[in-house]
Amino acid sequence: MHIGGVKFSVPVWLAPMSGVSDLPFRRLAMRFGAGAVVSEMIACEQLSEGEDEALLKVKGDEVFSHIVQLAGREAKWMALGAKIARDNGADIIDINMGCPAKKVTSGYSGSALMKDLDHALTLIEATVKAVDCPVTLKMRLGWDDKSLNAADLAQRAEEAGVQMVTVHGRTRCQFYKGMANWPAIGAIKESISIPLIANGDVKNACDAENILETTKASGVMIGRGAYGKPWLVGHVGHYLSEGNLPTEPEGAYLVDVILEHYEMLLEHYGLEVGLRAARKHLSWYLEADKQRLKHTPLVERKKLLTSYDMHEVKDLIRIIFNRSFEKQKYQAA
Numbered sequence: 001m002h003i004g005g006v007k008f009s010v011p012v013w014l015a016p017m018s019g020v021s022d023l024p025f026r027r028l029a030m031r032f033g034a035g036a037v038v039s040e041m042i043a044c045e046q047l048s049e050g051e052d053e054a055l056l057k058v059k060g061d062e063v064f065s066h067i068v069q070l071a072g073r074e075a076k077w078m079a080l081g082a083k084i085a086r087d088n089g090a091d092i093i094d095i096n097m098g099c100p101a102k103k104v105t106s107g108y109s110g111s112a113l114m115k116d117l118d119h120a121l122t123l124i125e126a127t128v129k130a131v132d133c134p135v136t137l138k139m140r141l142g143w144d145d146k147s148l149n150a151a152d153l154a155q156r157a158e159e160a161g162v163q164m165v166t167v168h169g170r171t172r173c174q175f176y177k178g179m180a181n182w183p184a185i186g187a188i189k190e191s192i193s194i195p196l197i198a199n200g201d202v203k204n205a206c207d208a209e210n211i212l213e214t215t216k217a218s219g220v221m222i223g224r225g226a227y228g229k230p231w232l233v234g235h236v237g238h239y240l241s242e243g244n245l246p247t248e249p250e251g252a253y254l255v256d257v258i259l260e261h262y263e264m265l266l267e268h269y270g271l272e273v274g275l276r277a278a279r280k281h282l283s284w285y286l287e288a289d290k291q292r293l294k295h296t297p298l299v300e301r302k303k304l305l306t307s308y309d310m311h312e313v314k315d316l317i318r319i320i321f322n323r324s325f326e327k328q329k330y331q332a333a
């Protein structure tokens, strides 16, 4: 798949996820072979005003291609935000028209833009005009079941110069309920000639094969399935090209991955924020293996997820994430 002049040889991408796909997580996913990784959405107004949080989110050192997702409600902010992102090394600008969160849609951005396609187009056109790099668009199927207008939006976006679309197969009003509608994504794919990435409820290699088969999409995007598994996106990509799944990190290697992730978070956010940002990831690493979760005493779990002492947390990571490896070896023997 090509977007502008850029070739993407692995058709499995990490989804943009606020509070999850920050630079440390994207770096790890890339290292494990993700086809591409997309930044968390960044509010254009905040970026234009130089807010620290937005400036941190726009960073993309060691990530190739650096895809920055922008959210906004007015063309002028989108144009300005896109330029700033580009000046910060963005290779591709992705526009968010899929976020269902009330605090985003009540500000008429994210998926609320799907309620007024004429207005949505002004944002797209302004963004495309503002930068000399490819612009892509992420959307849902529509606002609700009565307004399934993603095909219309995708066609108009293509005419306006957008070079790829990603479709999450739910409406905004569904939030994350029910199942993503993969055939509906396939119908949108048929109506455009730019690449389409299919998204929604892909948790493993088998799901990825099925969504690609159903939608005939150029690629697949994985979000929640990668919680606690930064290797998943790359491993699914490997499966699609080689027909086999690499072994998941375990034992000492898993400990190294988690420790590195932990240290990257502390460096990226600073100690205070980093310690708290790390907790949800540590919790997902635990939940990713039910056996390990079962064998981790409550007192250790609690300390891991609440301690403000980074040395204590690191020691616990070494103990907890090596333990299941020893158990498996013991059980197998």
Ligand SMILES: Cc1cc2nc3c(=O)[nH]c(=O)nc-3n(C[C@H](O)[C@H](O)[C@H](O)COP(=O)(O)O)c2cc1C
Residues within 6 Å of the ligand: 015, 016, 017, 018, 019, 020, 039, 040, 041, 069, 096, 097, 098, 099, 138, 168, 199, 200, 201, 202, 221, 222, 223, 224, 225
């Ligand atoms: C915690 C969380 C944060 C998200 N943040 C964003 C975001 O910043 N931008 C965006 O376009 N989508 C965002 N999404 C939606 C995901 O990119 C994706 O479309 C959705 O989770 C469906 O894919 P999945 O079933 O693989 O998780 C978010 C989803 C979650 C769960």
